[in-house]
Amino acid sequence: MRWFSRKQVPVLGLDISTAAVKLLELSLTGVRYKVESYAVAPLPQDAVVDKNIANVDVISDAIRQAVKISGTKLKHACVAVAGSAVMTKTISMSAGLTEDDMIEQIMVEADQYVPYALDEVNIDFEVQGKNAKNPDMVDVLLAASRRDNVEDRVEALSKAGIKAKIVDVEAFAMENAFTLLSGQFNDKGGATTVAIADIGATMATLNVIHQGKTIYTREQAFGGRQLTDEIQRRYGLSYEEAGLAKRHGGLPDNYAMDVLDPFKKAMVQQIARSLQFFVSSSANRTIDNIVLAGGCGSIPGIAKLVEQSLGAPTHVANPFINMALSNKVRPQSLSNDAPAMMIACGLAMRSFD
DSSP: OOSSOOOSSOOEEEEEOSSEEEEEEEEEETTEEEEEEEEEEEOOTTSEETTEESOHHHHHHHHHHHHHHHTOOOOEEEEEEOGGGEEEEEEEEETTOOHHHHHHHHHHHHHHHOSSOGGGEEEEEEEEEEOSSOTTEEEEEEEEEEHHHHHHHHHHHHHTTOEEEEEEEHHHHHHHHHTTTGGGSOOGGGTOEEEEEEEOSSEEEEEEEETTEEEEEEEEEOOTHHHHHHHHHHHTOOHHHHHHHHHHOOOOTTHIIIIIHHHHHHHHHHHHHHHHHHHHHSSSOOOSEEEEESGGGGSTTHHHHHHHHHOSOEEEOOTTTTOEEOTTSOHHHHHHHGGGGHHHHHHHGGGGO
16 A cells, blocks of 8 residues: 555545544645535544554444534545554665666565564655755655554445545654644744644654654653543543533533643643653754644643743644635634644645645
8 A cells, every 4th residue: 555645536634543533624725725524523432542443343433423424525535553653764765766666676675674574564655855965866765564553444444435545654644734833933934843742632742843844753651531530530420421521611610720730730741751852862952832732732721831831932733724614614613623633634635745
C-alpha cells in the first residue's frame, strides 16, 4: 500500500483515537477550505489500547455511526498510524533513479533500515528534495510500520463500507494541519519553533515543529481519561456518565476546585516535563509558541494557565478559523471539537496534495 501516493479522489480524514472516531470532509475553492461535514463518534473504553486497535468490529461500528451523523457521501478515507508504531528514516539516493528503481533498491536494502522481517511490515517512501551536501543525490524519507497496525485500520474502514486510500502517520498529519495555524501567531517568517501539545484521552504527544517541519516527537501515557476516572470515583458515575458530565457540565459546585484544577495542574506539569526533554535533547533551542491540541485543549482556562506557568505564548488549536462551513455543520459544535480535530484535519487535507 502506498502511504504518500498522489490521489485522484477526495478523501475523508478519519482519526481513530482512544476515545473517539473523528471524521472530517473538506473541500477547497481557490485557496479557501470549506468544512463540508464532520462527526465525532465516541468509543467504549477498551476499543483502542496504546494506539492499537483492540476490537475492529467496535471501531467499524463507530466509523459507520460517524458517517451517518456527518451525512458525507465520500467512500474513500485517509487514516493514520501513531508515530510510535512507525519507523522513519531519511536516506540518500541517486537523483537519477526512477521511482521504480528506487522501490527496487529500497526493497533490496530495507533490512539495513527496518528492524523487522520485511514480510511483517508496510514500507513506503517520499522524495524530499535535493541533498544539501551533494546535488547528485536526493533525500528520501522512508517509513515502515508493522503490517498489523496498518491492516487493522484498513479492515475497520472496509467493514464500515469505506476504502482506505492512504495510510498516513499522525505526526505528519499534525504537521500538515499546522500550516493552517501558522498565521494565527507571529511566526517570524517561518523561523519559529512551535510545540504542539496534543493531549487526548490516554496519550500526551509533544510535536515540535521548526520552519514547518517536525523535528521532535515524544509520547507519554497521560490524558483526559484520568479526569474522567476521577469524576467517576468522586461522584459515583459510570464511565459514560462521567464523560458526558465532563463535556456538558452538571457536576457539583466543588468540581472545579477539587477535581478539575488539580488535573489542569497535572497537565501543565506534563507539558513542562515533555518540553524539558526536548530542550535537553536539542542544541539550545527555545520554544517560541505552545499550541494545545487534543480533547484536553478545550478545557476552559488551560491555555492561560500553561502560558503563565511556562512563560511562552500559548494558543488553543483551531484549524477551522479561516474556513467556510457548509449548512450541515453547527459552528459551536465544531468550535468546541476543534482542538481534537487537528489530526483529522491534516488527513482530510491529503485530498488536495
